[in-house]
Amino acid sequence: MTIKEILDFGRQALAQAGIEHPGFEAEILLSRILDTDRVYFYTHSQEAVDLKREAHYRSAIKRRCQSEPVAYIQEKKEFMGMEFFVNRDVLIPRPDTEPMVEYLLKYLQLNYPKGAKILDLCTGSGAIGISIKKYFKQADVSLSDISEAALAVAQTNANQLANGDLTLYHGDLFAAIPQGETFQVIVSNPPYISRAEMDRLDRGILDYEPYMALDGGESGLDFYRRIISGAHLFLEKDGLLALEIGDHQADDVTDLLKNNGYREIQTIMDLSGQIRCLTGKISV
Numbered sequence: 001m002t003i004k005e006i007l008d009f010g011r012q013a014l015a016q017a018g019i020e021h022p023g024f025e026a027e028i029l030l031s032r033i034l035d036t037d038r039v040y041f042y043t044h045s046q047e048a049v050d051l052k053r054e055a056h057y058r059s060a061i062k063r064r065c066q067s068e069p070v071a072y073i074q075e076k077k078e079f080m081g082m083e084f085f086v087n088r089d090v091l092i093p094r095p096d097t098e099p100m101v102e103y104l105l106k107y108l109q110l111n112y113p114k115g116a117k118i119l120d121l122c123t124g125s126g127a128i129g130i131s132i133k134k135y136f137k138q139a140d141v142s143l144s145d146i147s148e149a150a151l152a153v154a155q156t157n158a159n160q161l162a163n164g165d166l167t168l169y170h171g172d173l174f175a176a177i178p179q180g181e182t183f184q185v186i187v188s189n190p191p192y193i194s195r196a197e198m199d200r201l202d203r204g205i206l207d208y209e210p211y212m213a214l215d216g217g218e219s220g221l222d223f224y225r226r227i228i229s230g231a232h233l234f235l236e237k238d239g240l241l242a243l244e245i246g247d248h249q250a251d252d253v254t255d256l257l258k259n260n261g262y263r264e265i266q267t268i269m270d271l272s273g274q275i276r277c278l279t280g281k282i283s284v
């Protein structure tokens with residue numbers, strides 16, 4: 001088949017399966033397999049695609065037709081200008097998390113220009129912690145996750161994107177962090193979907209992303225309660241706790257922060273103008 005024929009096939013199959021932007025996605029999936037950019041298709045539309053790559057493409061299209069997220073099919077997702085390896089053991093990094101990382105980078109540069117220790121809890125693919133390390137080299141970054149499989153993904157990303165120069169801990173929240181270890185910043189994007197919201201998630205999320213990375217308990221707030229009540233043991237004086245939150249959780253999480261002695265509560269908006277992150281400081 002030629003590039004044009006194979007793209008026509010992909011677009012039609014995706015359109016029939018009800019995928020939005022079928023033409024665009026047909027091209028995105030092919031560009032990964034041919035290791036080229038999409039512009040190449042316009043100048044080489046009559047070029048033949050070999051049978052091995054055609055089979056690979058057909059399998060990618062089939063997976064996408066069943067609503068599997070493109071990131072899992074391609075095993076990569078761009079976040080903060082870097083390409084993270086992802087698989088179904090980790091949540092796919094979301095662009096909505098980037099403003100929190102940018103905020104923290106500015107915060108670190110301003111307050112700790114010589115360097116600081118940062119802990120990324122529930123790190124998953126490592127996207128948050130590794131991005132901080134990448135753009136703030138003097139950071140001493142630790143990543144923690146309860147899932148060994150997720151940590152393997154984080155380790156791959158740490159090696160590829162940050163020369164492996166991070167510390168990884170395997171455990172439930174703070175469980176594996178050595179006693180006495182303290183950080184200037186603790187950041188987390190914990191599971192925060194409530195049971196009621198879980199049923200309303202897109203199929204692509206619910207069927208493919210790890211349930212344990214989404215499930216925040218009945219109210220969606222379980223992890224905030226545990227993190228906010230435990231973080232002071234691992235924060236330096238005036239340390240900052242930064243939490244990504246779900247829709248409509250800002251009031252509840254603000255109350256939890258205030259009730260646990262956090263002050264100077266700040267909000268960070270995501271790309272759609274929702275409050276996506278809360279930060280607070282504690283004097284311990």
Ligand code: GLN
Nearest residue numbers: 189190191192193213214
């Ligand atoms: N932002 C993700 C979603 O909306 C959820 C992430 C999480 O639970 N931490 O699907």
